[in-house]
Amino acid sequence: MRTQRSLSKVNEGFDYFIDYNNNANQTKCIREVRVKCLQSLEDLKRICEKLGLKFDYYSEETMLVDMILDDMILENQRLYLIKWQGYDSAHSSWEPVEGLINCEDMIYFYDTMKNPPSILNEEMIFCFIKDLLTRKPYDYLTLTKLCALIFKLDEKYINSLKLSFADLRKKASKILNIPTAKLNKINDELLNLMQFSEKRKLVLLSLHEWEIKINKNNFSPYVKIENNVDLEGPPMDFNFISDCISSYVDLTPHALVYCTCKDCGKNRNGCCAHYFDDQFAYDKHRRLQLPPGYPIYECNDRCKCDKNCINRVVQCGQKIRVCIFRTSNGCGWGLKTLDPIEKGQFALEYTGEVITSNHAEERAEVYDHLGRTYLFDLDYEEDCLYTVDSMLYGNASRFINHSCNPNLETYSVWANQQDPNLPKIAFFARKKIYRGEELTFDYKMEDSRNTKGVSDLEKERILCMCNSRNCKKYLV
Ligand SMILES: C[S@@+](CC[C@H](N)C(=O)[O-])C[C@H]1O[C@@H](n2cnc3c(N)ncnc32)[C@H](O)[C@@H]1O
Ligand SMILES: [Zn+2]
Numbered sequence: 001m002r003t004q005r006s007l008s009k010v011n012e013g014f015d016y017f018i019d020y021n022n023n024a025n026q027t028k029c030i031r032e033v034r035v036k037c038l039q040s041l042e043d044l045k046r047i048c049e050k051l052g053l054k055f056d057y058y059s060e061e062t063m064l065v066d067m068i069l070d071d072m073i074l075e076n077q078r079l080y081l082i083k084w085q086g087y088d089s090a091h092s093s094w095e096p097v098e099g100l101i102n103c104e105d106m107i108y109f110y111d112t113m114k115n116p117p118s119i120l121n122e123e124m125i126f127c128f129i130k131d132l133l134t135r136k137p138y139d140y141l142t143l144t145k146l147c148a149l150i151f152k153l154d155e156k157y158i159n160s161l162k163l164s165f166a167d168l169r170k171k172a173s174k175i176l177n178i179p180t181a182k183l184n185k186i187n188d189e190l191l192n193l194m195q196f197s198e199k200r201k202l203v204l205l206s207l208h209e210w211e212i213k214i215n216k217n218n219f220s221p222y223v224k225i226e227n228n229v230d231l232e233g234p235p236m237d238f239n240f241i242s243d244c245i246s247s248y249v250d251l252t253p254h255a256l257v258y259c260t261c262k263d264c265g266k267n268r269n270g271c272c273a274h275y276f277d278d279q280f281a282y283d284k285h286r287r288l289q290l291p292p293g294y295p296i297y298e299c300n301d302r303c304k305c306d307k308n309c310i311n312r313v314v315q316c317g318q319k320i321r322v323c324i325f326r327t328s329n330g331c332g333w334g335l336k337t338l339d340p341i342e343k344g345q346f347a348l349e350y351t352g353e354v355i356t357s358n359h360a361e362e363r364a365e366v367y368d369h370l371g372r373t374y375l376f377d378l379d380y381e382e383d384c385l386y387t388v389d390s391m392l393y394g395n396a397s398r399f400i401n402h403s404c405n406p407n408l409e410t411y412s413v414w415a416n417q418q419d420p421n422l423p424k425i426a427f428f429a430r431k432k433i434y435r436g437e438e439l440t441f442d443y444k445m446e447d448s449r450n451t452k453g454v455s456d457l458e459k460e461r462i463l464c465m466c467n468s469r470n471c472k473k474y475l476v
């Protein structure tokens with residue numbers, strides 16, 4: 001699967017590759033000519049044109065076809081939109097079929113899937129399986145569906161086996177041994193699955209590209225994206241940010257209060273929190289030792305201690321690796337941890353766009369219609385002046401779902417920014433959280449329907465799907 005283009009360096013000169021294969025007027029077929037070139041590429045191209053030769057240049061860096069994204073007919077010629085291996089889809093290019101070497105299977109499969117026959121043939125099944133077993137990122141979902149279909153098993157049951165991709169692949173490849181007569185019995189389901197798989201390819205590609213994009217400007221550990229559930233792609237217009245931003249509020253850090261301890265860990269009662277009549281937040285392992293609702297005052301840039309002070313935790317950023325994943329309980333995206341988290345350990349901060357509460361009211365109405373909210377009130381003080389909105393700007397915490405029995409607790413934290421109305425929102429583990437567990441917190445959403453009009457009273461409540469034993473049934 002490759003097309004040959006561009007040039008390769010050989011010693012002091014260049015080798016140019018001239019392909020006569022497709023020239024119908026050539027009586028003699030010359031497969032490949034290599035000449036040491038003393039001329040520029042442009043000169044050579046002109047000479048070839050003069051001689052009526054097809055000019056193509058060739059590189060050591062071969063371009064491999066990853067997949068066909070689309071097709072069209074232009075001036076009676078069919079062109080395919082090619083996604084190249086190692087390049088993102090923005091670099092895809094329209095290519096005629098002659099430019100695509102060793103891509104016959106791929107083109108055949110693409111064309112046939114566009115106009116599928118009512119009865120599948122062996123070749124199509126072979127192309128489908130070959131692609132499914134080798135394509136990256138792996139498509140666990142289609143593979144699971146295929147196993148469920150050929151072994152007449154329940155998908156949930158296969159999921160519960162937690163098979164590795166290699167095991168799933170081994171099982172799915174058994175389809176190649178199934179006699180045609182037997183396959184004919186599942187012809188329609190198989191055809192549906194092939195079409196589903198084509199859609200999944202594009203979804204997985206867009207999610208993979210999103211994963212690369214969000215990790216480019218991300219200072220926390222690498223964030224993974226996983227969708228083994230459906231055809232949902234990346235959320236529209238969402239921008240990944242590490243720190244809160246605002247065009248409404250000045251977020252410039254400015255600490256008035258600071259400590260002069262020699263060792264903050266040993267001077268717990270005289271450190272920063274003391275100036276606010278509050279308690280030192282962390283134990284010697286930097287685990288939180290305050291009950292929910294208590295404020296955290298960390299050391300700041302003006303304190304005499306250094307960056308290793310144990311009273312600097314949230315400001316040092318997220319240390320755990322997380323994965324944004326598609327939930328299977330109907331909650332949309334969720335967040336899971338890829339590292340174990342100890343009780344009291346800092347997990348991550350809630351970042352987003354800091355807006356005034358008036359703006360938040362307006363946005364809340366829009367989000368209510370969508371049935372989704374990304375608003376987090378900074379309401380440590382009784383009067384809530386500001387809200388963090390992570391609908392368009394946020395970090396991985398934007399994907400944390402609600403649970404009535406959560407494993408994270410939220411705390412208000414002040415470090416360099418000491419405005420009582422502008423705390424950082426930080427999540428700490430309420431209990432030991434195991435690798436792979438979904439992260440959740442209690443949204444504690446207020447039921448605004450009591451304070452609003454009749455039409456609000458009638459609006460539908462959002463059913464809670466947390467599945468915990470003490471579930472309160474509704475989010476609001
Ligand atoms: C901050 S977002 C969490 C990420 C969200 N699941 C997504 O796909 O983008 C909050 C929204 O997720 C959904 N959600 C979160 N927890 C839920 C739960 N326990 N039950 C039902 N929906 C939930 C609701 O639509 C809620 O407004
Ligand atoms: Zn101190």
Ligand SMILES: [Zn+2]
Pocket residue numbers: 259264299303305306309310311312
């Ligand atoms: Zn300190």
Ligand SMILES: [Zn+2]
Pocket residue numbers: 403404405464465466467468470471472473474
């Ligand atoms: Zn619940």
